Amino acid sequence: MVLDFKNFPQLITERLILRSIESTDAGLIHKLRSDEVVNQFVGRDNSSTLEKAKEFILKIQNLVSKNEGLYWIIRLKENNDLIGTVCLWNFDPENEIVEIGYEMLPEFQGRGIMSESIKAVTAYTFEEIKAKIITAFPSADNVNSVAILKKLNFEFEDKKYNSTHENVNNIVTYTLRNHAFI
DSSP, X not given: OOOOOSSOOOEEOSSEEEEEOOGGGHHHHHHHHTOHHHHHHHTOOSOOOXXXXXXXXHHXXXXXXXXXXXXXXXXXXXXXXXXEXXXXXXXXXXXXXXXEEEEEOGGGTTSSXXXXXXXXXXXXXXXXIOOSEEEEOOBTTOHHHHHHHHHTTOEEESOOTTOOOOSOTXXXXXXXXXXXXX
C-alpha cells in the first residue's frame, strides 16, 4: 500500500469536488458533527461546539500530515460549502486493508451524492493506494448507508476485520475487494 499524502488528492466527479479540510470549514463541521440523526448512526454524542469542531479539524490535518488518514470534504462544484465528508483511515498495510467512513448533512441525502463520492474514493483507494480490501462498518439500522454500500458492490461479511467501533448499535461489516490484486 502507498501511504504518502503530502500532496493531498483532490478528487473531481461530475457534480462534486472532494477537497481537503480547511479551518474555514469549522462552522459546517460543527453542524455535521452535532446532527442528532447522523450522530446516532456513527455512535457519536451530540456535544459538538465550534471549538470542538476547530480541534477536530486540527486533529484531521495532523492525521493526514502523518499519512494516517485521508479526509475529504464533499462539496458541490458551484460552491465551496461542505455538504458531507468521506474518509479513509484505520490502515492495515500488512493485509492491504483500509476502512472508509462517510457522513452527510441530512438536507443533501437521497440525491446520489454519497454514492458518487464513494465511487471516486474507492477508485482512488484501489488505483493509487493499492489497497486490496476496503471495509465499512455501518449500523444495520442505517438502511440508507447499507443500501449505498450494496449499490456500490460492497458485500456483507460475518467478520470484524479492522473495526475499532464500540459505540455503533447493530454494527455490520461490508467489504469491497480490489479484484485487480486478488
